Amino acid sequence: MIEILDHPAVWKGDELLSSLDWCQSFSSSSPESIREQLETGPGAILLKGFPLSDFDKDSAREAFHEWCGSVGTLLSQNEKGDTVFDVSDAGFGQNDPRTRGPNTNRKLSFHTDRCDVIAFLCWKKAKSGGENELVSSLHLYNEIARRRPDLLEVLMEPFVYKRHSVDLGNQLPYCEQPIFSFQDGHFACSFLRVLIDRADADPDLPNLTEKQIEAMDFLETVADEPGQACHFLQEPGDVLLLNNWVTLHRRSAFEDFEDPAEKRCLFRIWLSMPNSRPLDPRFAANFGATGAGEVRGGFKTN
Numbered sequence: 001m002i003e004i005l006d007h008p009a010v011w012k013g014d015e016l017l018s019s020l021d022w023c024q025s026f027s028s029s030s031p032e033s034i035r036e037q038l039e040t041g042p043g044a045i046l047l048k049g050f051p052l053s054d055f056d057k058d059s060a061r062e063a064f065h066e067w068c069g070s071v072g073t074l075l076s077q078n079e080k081g082d083t084v085f086d087v088s089d090a091g092f093g094q095n096d097p098r099t100r101g102p103n104t105n106r107k108l109s110f111h112t113d114r115c116d117v118i119a120f121l122c123w124k125k126a127k128s129g130g131e132n133e134l135v136s137s138l139h140l141y142n143e144i145a146r147r148r149p150d151l152l153e154v155l156m157e158p159f160v161y162k163r164h165s166v167d168l169g170n171q172l173p174y175c176e177q178p179i180f181s182f183q184d185g186h187f188a189c190s191f192l193r194v195l196i197d198r199a200d201a202d203p204d205l206p207n208l209t210e211k212q213i214e215a216m217d218f219l220e221t222v223a224d225e226p227g228q229a230c231h232f233l234q235e236p237g238d239v240l241l242l243n244n245w246v247t248l249h250r251r252s253a254f255e256d257f258e259d260p261a262e263k264r265c266l267f268r269i270w271l272s273m274p275n276s277r278p279l280d281p282r283f284a285a286n287f288g289a290t291g292a293g294e295v296r297g298g299f300k301t302n
Helices: 013-017 031-040 057-069 137-147 149-155 193-201 210-224 281-287
Strands: 023-025 044-048 085-087 117-124 132-136 159-162 174-177 180-183 186-189 230-232 239-243 247-251 265-272
Touching: 013 132, 013 230, 031 044, 031 239, 057 117, 057 265, 132 137, 137 149, 137 186, 137 210, 137 247, 149 210, 159 193, 174 281, 180 281, 193 210, 239 247
Parallel strands: 023 044
Antiparallel strands: 044 239, 085 265, 117 239, 117 265, 132 230, 132 247, 159 174, 180 186
């Protein structure tokens, strides 16, 4: 009998948006309360009022970088060791190896990042679009358990991930990890389908089974159902923090302003958290350490 999960991080979209824990003032939130809410609460926080008027773009990025360092350990987001990433449309071609979902203007699929917590500060919003969507991965687990327990079992088996195109410091061509997992009673979800599909397309790597494809398709279908996710738009000065182990996130396509200074831009930081949960040992190849509170995630540097 599969157990249905009961936890503050089990929510549907409107339930999160109406929660008193969801939207808070940046100035009145402490690192300790943020850590606790992300790990043992709903796993998502929107902080309003980062003082953008005090800064130009570069100093705002640096101030956000410094503040995030008080919340957790900053992680590298590329092989050069950069710990802050500008999420904006860089205009790279589709086949350019530098192209990543965050530096395009296209719609992204629901996914997690390679860290305990992801933090975004909105510097400029788009002319139109660029809406955020969040869904509880614990809620998705429960829905799949109720409707298709056979597929839930598949999602707890290892899937092959191809090495990311910008993960140049990593010598492993691929790794294997589950989408849903438990360790010492702690739930964790990790899902980046683009790397799973790239592995499947690589003739040198194992192929997906029909059941694995069906399971991922069903996961994305449930996440897409009306009411499952919450929808909102980050305004300039909004800080969004997400626990990647209990939430999936994506954003809609957007249209930019023509003026380069007004183009959509968010600053993104990956954090390893001192109060993080233990992970299934199968995450070691991709995240490094798996013990509770250990520094893990990010890209290896050259």
